């Protein structure tokens with residue numbers, strides 16, 4: 053089943069006299085359970101695309117179907133409900149609430165969704181354990197390492213068990229080893245069935261995904277799955293394609309497996 057279907061998406065920004073076509077003629081479908089990397093130069097429209105997918109922004113034209121439902125025509129409140137229940141978002145700079153502890157940050161989406169306190173506490177405890185954060189439950193973000201902050205952010209993004217997890221440069225503020233831990237975590241979540249879409253500048257990370265989308269000047273220039281792209285023959289596969297995530301273990305390991313050691317650092 054297609055979890056995401058974009059058709060004829062356009063996003064135009066007007067800034068003074070200048071007009072930026074941040075996204076042009078975008079048609080793309082993503083199946084449930086896919087692992088997709090979005091790549092391309094700075095300014096090519098990657099974040100604009102991810103923000104649209106996350107219902108943080110609206111297109112100027114075109115339709116977006118999420119799990120078969122047209123979400124472009126929903127009211128802001130309806131979109132907020134879909135975002136809360138079906139979409140998880142992870143940012144480069146974590147976006148944690150500074151005054152809340154790790155446990156409170158993770159529990160926040162459930163609080164906003166009105167889930168009873170006992171159930172929230174149970175799920176937060178489990179998430180802290182799963183993400184190797186049980187020793188850091190009462191730490192505020194400024195008392196956590198970058199990798200720990202991103203793990204809190206991922207726990208928060210997935211605590212409502214969304215259908216789709218969107219990550220915009222999730223390793224951009226982390227050193228390579230910590231970044232790899234974070235990617236590994238995201239991949240485990242994908243192996244458990246969550247559709248994963250990662251924007252990255254890092255070709256090493258991009259080639260781990262099973263599918264690569266290459267953006268350029270607001271257009272989808274290459275799709276390694278090709279079936280969703282009309283003019284793919286004009287753009288022969290570049291160095292992005294051909295690796296296909298073979299290094300990812302098919303057996304889903306425990307979430308905290310690799311990240312646990314750094315939690316005691």
Ligand SMILES: Nc1ncnc2c1ncn2[C@@H]1O[C@H](COP(=O)(O)OP(=O)(O)OP(=O)(O)O)[C@@H](O)[C@H]1O
Pocket residue numbers: 065066067072073074092093094095096097098099100101
């Ligand atoms: N709110 C906005 N107002 C005006 N122009 C914008 C806005 N957001 C994005 N743009 C423009 O749209 C284009 C695409 O921006 P976007 O942030 O999607 O790029 P990106 O591929 O994510 O780049 P980067 O790799 O640097 O993060 C850019 O030219 C940018 O300047």
Ligand SMILES: [Mg+2]
Pocket residue numbers: 098099100
């Ligand atoms: Mg960006």
